[in-house]
Amino acid sequence: MNRKIKYLGYGLVFWFLLFLVWEWTKSHPKVRLSPVSFPQNKEDKLDSLFAQSLAEFLIPGLAVGIVRKGKVEYLKAFGFENLDTKDSMELNSRIPVASISKLFTALALAQAGIEEGFTLETPLEELFPKEERAVDALGSVTLAQLLTHTSGFKDPGLFTRLFHREKDQPLSQVINQIPKKRGPEDSMHYADINFDLLGYGLEKKRPRPFEEILSESTLLKAGMKHSDFVLEWPETDNPIQGHEKTFLWKRIQANKIRFERSPSPSSGLVTTAEDLAVALVHLGRGKMGDFQKELDWLTLPSGKLAGFQHFRLHGQEFTGHYGGQAGYSSLFAYSYELETGFFLLSNAKDISDHRKKIAETLLKTLFPNP
Structure with missing residues (x-):
């Protein structure tokens, strides 16, 4: 009996060592770019910050945009969008931005509300044709509750997602x-299903595919000509890969993702740094910009925007959204008080809070004396 246990132990050790060897061969070393040796101005300091961040946080590629007083002040890409092919991250690289998608779904809903005459307090069910109403599970949940994640709905647990949910389901299935x-x-209760239900409601109110509604009503209005809510992933002509840290080694490995729904109003936007910079200019102007009416419609009694996250960075209040899915992570933020906005797009899973850490240093560089 002791001999069997001993051999079993040897076998487990062998397979573990084999796994480590496999992981090493399938992964990549840290990405290292030479930072500016002695940065003299703000642009050089920012370049140095982002170049160093690649190695420090195990990030293959990073795209950054900064808008100040309504103008793009900084827009650059660093590292690689694909470590296998060594394709560089570019400003026109198409990258999934996960939950930043929710901002654009909220804006599209607001535009429909303005034109169709419904409000934040309208129950979601009223967006459906009369013959499709009376969905017991919906109750009287309102658009405001869905936008603010206070509907009471929760996403399925890990076990259900792993073993009992299919991926790439059509958006029409969300109602079931x-x-x-x-x-x-x-x-x-933060849950993607809230925004997926809003997207489904938009399709019913304006009987057209969700991705067409978003493209014409919001993305093109924001000048985002190379962005869309994808119907399939990965894209055959898009080399970008998401990445995460390996199990043991301080190395990086590719990480494939698939969207739960297609299109996904909660997380399906794929965009570029160039496009997102244009959107940041529009939204950074707040109610003085092209989305004035939509932002007014989304404004809650508290003064905050429904569908947007509100958080503090470097001691200041910011509006925007964090995004993270599998091997991608992002941050989109702006401050009306500072007249400044920025975004970070990376093809790396955020395992060490790198979005916030990079953002804090970015803001410290821009505002050394807050």
Whole structure:
């Protein structure tokens, strides 16, 4: 019996060592770019910050945009979009931005609300044709509750996602996947299903495919000509890869993702740094910009915007959204008080809070004396 246990132990050790060798051969070393040796001005300091961040946070590629007083002040890309082919990250590289997608879904909903005459307090069900109403699981949940994640709906747990959910389902199936049990209304439960239901409601109110509605009503209006909510992933002509840290080694390996729904109003936007910079100019102008009416429609009694996240960085209040999915992570933020906005797009899973750390240093460089 002891001999069997001993041989079993040897076998486990052998397979573990084999796994480590396999992981090493399938992964890549840190990305290292030469930072500016003695940065003299703000642009050089920013260049040095982002170049150093690639190695420090195990990031293959990074695209950064900064807008100040309504103008693009800084827009650059660093590293690689694909470590296998060594394709460089470019300003026109198409990269998934995960939950930043929610901002554009919210803006499209607002535009429809303005034109169709419904408000934040309208129940989602009223966007459906009369013959499709009375969905018991929806109850009287309002658009505001979905936009602020206070509907009581929760995303399925890890076990369900791994073993009982298919990927790439059509958006139309979301109505059949509403959780039967809801948490307390007005309590915060961040869940993608809230925005997927909003996207489904938009399709019903304006009987056209969601991706067409978003493209014409919001993306093109924002000048985002090379962005869309994708219907399939990966794209055959897009070499970009998401990455994550290996199990043991301080190395990077590719990480494939598939969207749960297609298109995905909550996380399906694929865009470029060039496009997102234009959108940042529009949204950074707030109610003085091209989305004035939509932002007014989304404004809650508290003064905050429904569908947007509100957070503090470098001691200042910012509006925008974090995004993270599998091997991609992003941050889109702007401050009306500082008249400044920025975004970070990376093809790396955020395992060490690199978005916030890079953002804090970025803001410290821009505003050394807050």
